[in-house]
Amino acid sequence: MPSEGQSWRGGGRPGIWPLATGATALLLALPVLTIASFLFTPAGEVWHHLAQTRLPDYIAGSLWLMLGVGVGTLAIGIPSAWLTAVCDFPGRRLFEWALLLPLAFPAYIIAYTYTGLLDVSGPLQETLRELTGWSYGDYWFPPVRTLPGAVVMLSLVLYPYVYLLARAAFLDQSVAVLEAGRTLGSGPWRGFFTIALPLARPALATGLSLALMETLADYGTVQFFGVDTFTTGIFRTWYGLGDAPAAAQLAAVLLGFVFTLLLVERWSRRRARYFHGAGGHRHFPRYQLGGLRGWAATGACLIPVAFGFLLPLLLLLRWALRTAPQGVDGEFLQLMANSFGLASVAALITLLLALLLGYGRRLAPGPVTRSAVRIAGMGYAIPGTVIAIGVIIPFAAFDNALDAWARDHWGIATGLLLSGTLGAVLFAYAVRFLSVSLQAVEAGLGRIRPAMDDAARSLGLTPGGVLAHIHLPLLRGTLLTALLIVFVDVLKELPATLILRPFNFNTLAVRTYELASDERLADAAPAAIAIVLAGIIPVILLSRTIARSRPGAADAA
Amino acid sequence: MRITVPSTLAVAAVALLLGGQAQATEVVNLYSARQESLIKPLLDRFTAESGIEVNLVTGKAETLLQRLRSEGANSPADLFITTDAGRLQQAVAAGVTQPIHSARLEAAIPATYRDPEGQWFGLSVRARPIFYVKGKLDPQQIHSYADLTDPQWHGRICIRSSDNIYNQSLVASMIAHQGVAPSEVWAEGLVANLARKPTGGDRDQIKAAAAGQCDLAVANTYYYAAMLESSDPQEQAAARKLGVIWPEQEGRGTHVNVSGAALTKSARHKEAAIALLEFLVSDAAQVWYAETNQEYPVKPGVPWSATLEQLGHFKADTINATQLGEFNAEAVKLMDRVGWR
Numbered sequence: 001m002p003s004e005g006q007s008w009r010g011g012g013r014p015g016i017w018p019l020a021t022g023a024t025a026l027l028l029a030l031p032v033l034t035i036a037s038f039l040f041t042p043a044g045e046v047w048h049h050l051a052q053t054r055l056p057d058y059i060a061g062s063l064w065l066m067l068g069v070g071v072g073t074l075a076i077g078i079p080s081a082w083l084t085a086v087c088d089f090p091g092r093r094l095f096e097w098a099l100l101l102p103l104a105f106p107a108y109i110i111a112y113t114y115t116g117l118l119d120v121s122g123p124l125q126e127t128l129r130e131l132t133g134w135s136y137g138d139y140w141f142p143p144v145r146t147l148p149g150a151v152v153m154l155s156l157v158l159y160p161y162v163y164l165l166a167r168a169a170f171l172d173q174s175v176a177v178l179e180a181g182r183t184l185g186s187g188p189w190r191g192f193f194t195i196a197l198p199l200a201r202p203a204l205a206t207g208l209s210l211a212l213m214e215t216l217a218d219y220g221t222v223q224f225f226g227v228d229t230f231t232t233g234i235f236r237t238w239y240g241l242g243d244a245p246a247a248a249q250l251a252a253v254l255l256g257f258v259f260t261l262l263l264v265e266r267w268s269r270r271r272a273r274y275f276h277g278a279g280g281h282r283h284f285p286r287y288q289l290g291g292l293r294g295w296a297a298t299g300a301c302l303i304p305v306a307f308g309f310l311l312p313l314l315l316l317l318r319w320a321l322r323t324a325p326q327g328v329d330g331e332f333l334q335l336m337a338n339s340f341g342l343a344s345v346a347a348l349i350t351l352l353l354a355l356l357l358g359y360g361r362r363l364a365p366g367p368v369t370r371s372a373v374r375i376a377g378m379g380y381a382i383p384g385t386v387i388a389i390g391v392i393i394p395f396a397a398f399d400n401a402l403d404a405w406a407r408d409h410w411g412i413a414t415g416l417l418l419s420g421t422l423g424a425v426l427f428a429y430a431v432r433f434l435s436v437s438l439q440a441v442e443a444g445l446g447r448i449r450p451a452m453d454d455a456a457r458s459l460g461l462t463p464g465g466v467l468a469h470i471h472l473p474l475l476r477g478t479l480l481t482a483l484l485i486v487f488v489d490v491l492k493e494l495p496a497t498l499i500l501r502p503f504n505f506n507t508l509a510v511r512t513y514e515l516a517s518d519e520r521l522a523d524a525a526p527a528a529i530a531i532v533l534a535g536i537i538p539v540i541l542l543s544r545t546i547a548r549s550r551p552g553a554a555d556a557a
Numbered sequence: 558m559r560i561t562v563p564s565t566l567a568v569a570a571v572a573l574l575l576g577g578q579a580q581a582t583e584v585v586n587l588y589s590a591r592q593e594s595l596i597k598p599l600l601d602r603f604t605a606e607s608g609i610e611v612n613l614v615t616g617k618a619e620t621l622l623q624r625l626r627s628e629g630a631n632s633p634a635d636l637f638i639t640t641d642a643g644r645l646q647q648a649v650a651a652g653v654t655q656p657i658h659s660a661r662l663e664a665a666i667p668a669t670y671r672d673p674e675g676q677w678f679g680l681s682v683r684a685r686p687i688f689y690v691k692g693k694l695d696p697q698q699i700h701s702y703a704d705l706t707d708p709q710w711h712g713r714i715c716i717r718s719s720d721n722i723y724n725q726s727l728v729a730s731m732i733a734h735q736g737v738a739p740s741e742v743w744a745e746g747l748v749a750n751l752a753r754k755p756t757g758g759d760r761d762q763i764k765a766a767a768a769g770q771c772d773l774a775v776a777n778t779y780y781y782a783a784m785l786e787s788s789d790p791q792e793q794a795a796a797r798k799l800g801v802i803w804p805e806q807e808g809r810g811t812h813v814n815v816s817g818a819a820l821t822k823s824a825r826h827k828e829a830a831i832a833l834l835e836f837l838v839s840d841a842a843q844v845w846y847a848e849t850n851q852e853y854p855v856k857p858g859v860p861w862s863a864t865l866e867q868l869g870h871f872k873a874d875t876i877n878a879t880q881l882g883e884f885n886a887e888a889v890k891l892m893d894r895v896g897w898r
Contacts, residue, residue: 053893121764121795136769145756226718226756226898236720239619240889242647322788389623396627403631416631499620503586503612514592514615519758519780522789
């Protein structure tokens, strides 16, 4: 984009930024707008039918699920973030990254594994019946395939969003603030409740909204557990009732949910704006948790790792031992390469787009840019299938229009240029996961005092220069966090990949899904484990880098 | 045949690589709702025998259909494969298919398992009978799907969610036979007898029955047969605890459905696509279906797998599968109304 290049070099044309930002945001908003446009298609009597039968269940299910997962992710994410950020206890260094591991688990996989373990026909209840001589109905056992079950499953794999962002915020908090608190006599508990937690609120809101958006978009888990939500409703209306417009309208209502969620998040951030300075970063002495308190902290961090990662992984391994000999072939390496490559490229693209949009908004705030960026960031809460349809329709329309035009004018058929390419897949990822990067970038930028920009600009730096020399170094940890989440999310992503990919192109998630959807969980285990393992390496690498980017970390090491 | 720029370039590149002695290899492009592991081995065999390359994208039927519709006349797909006749009918209704006239296909596939106009062809058959826990009840007590609504089965039946196409097709077949109102009464009675809220897949219903949560389960034959053949001893043991009841033997016959394929309207490799279809109904391919996925061959006279033989022969519903697609939406609404989640 030459226009962009100009502004970065010259910096003298304020009109370019809103244009570049607006155009990019609009392009990324295209799928969402495509879906929303169905609002203008009359859907007839299906709505009447839905309102009379299932719609109340869909709404109630989604609301309860969000409430439950909200409480669950905060309850796990905040304490673990605080403990690993500012306290010292046995295993702390290990937990710093181990707490991220559940992120590598697709929610539906963990749901399958726990169902395998805890269901009526699972080994636990089987053993119980054998030992006691009871039969089904003689005893009570927590039913896993229920709304509370879905809440637990989703919380176990989504809390890392809260943990990541909360921990980054705790680490970023000006040491001086906490030290001042400490001088005034506040201990770990008071320091946490009166200083750190309120200061971290914007980051918590971001992490929570990511977890909730992912919850709204989930289809695999709720469908398997038989929980009615908006997503199950969309697909039932579309596939079962065969009414695409009504399904798209349900999706548009879902967008309404998301919009509210984002407004709340924005509002919670606006009420208090916190900036952290560039200086004054020194090593902050950790609260030493000794003896029993230390081990209690270890236990608190171990529980989510054990239930969100270790136990399901063990169950998968048990299955894989039986099926791996047939399941792992030469093609398996190709699948890993495909998954890894796609995830890396998508993470980078998404981050660059988020930087462009986030930065554009900071430089040239305006209603058009603001709304376009907002809409572009909504993709995260929309089921991947719906996004994919929102990509297919405009892309194919563009391809076909270009083809017709080229044939009319030059007598050449261009065919489908965009549809069915990896480009379409990457675009869908960018739309779906932009929100992750964008929220991280905005949260990061939001903590940098605008006065610093002004100072840098008055000293002669261009906007690009401010980004490169001032903001990027300050944002390093936040940006790596964004990269990490998108990478792992793309590894797990299924529906958009499934629908948009070119011929003969598969990923680990596709392989896992195909076998799992045919109720061949054991056969799916090797590919599922590969997704998890592939996700671990970057998790470890990046969490180390994030730790190092902490102010004052050098003297701590 | 229209020539696209990318494919021209690709052909040119291949020709250069092979030093000019190559001819453009024949290809056929598939959009398949049947998953890769259940079709790729057959496709590879086809390529080995015919020299025709097969390109494959798998996915959910509805989304592949949407892709077909949006891509329109430029769609690269030649064949659309699904695991349910209702979906094929939806493709026909969407206008993305075209009829085929092939004596071989018509000879191999009985008329009930293909579209009367040749818009789609069934490739394999599955049945949806009732399974009972041996020793818990006398299978002679149940002769029809309607018997499942008898109050004596209160809290004793497991069946999956009505989100699933198999249940939708089952109810659609009832609507086709007896109309909406009696089907709704039936669904209401069934829901009243359920042992639990419908969750999980077909295998889960069988496992729940084996574990004692219910005494009767409704499931597709290939799931049950695959469990009998499973490498997991527990799955095998669970399946062994159950026996099969073939409903409607004195009436319309047990509900069956097909997996099948349709030629797309945009197909550019029509001959290769028809060759592939004809290959898929050859004896060798039909035996593979039966042995690997425990499905019934669509072609009469092809031997069943030993496991399927064990379940016994039965009278199948002869309603044309086209009707399953026609009544699908009606079936879903009906199930919504009776609270079959």
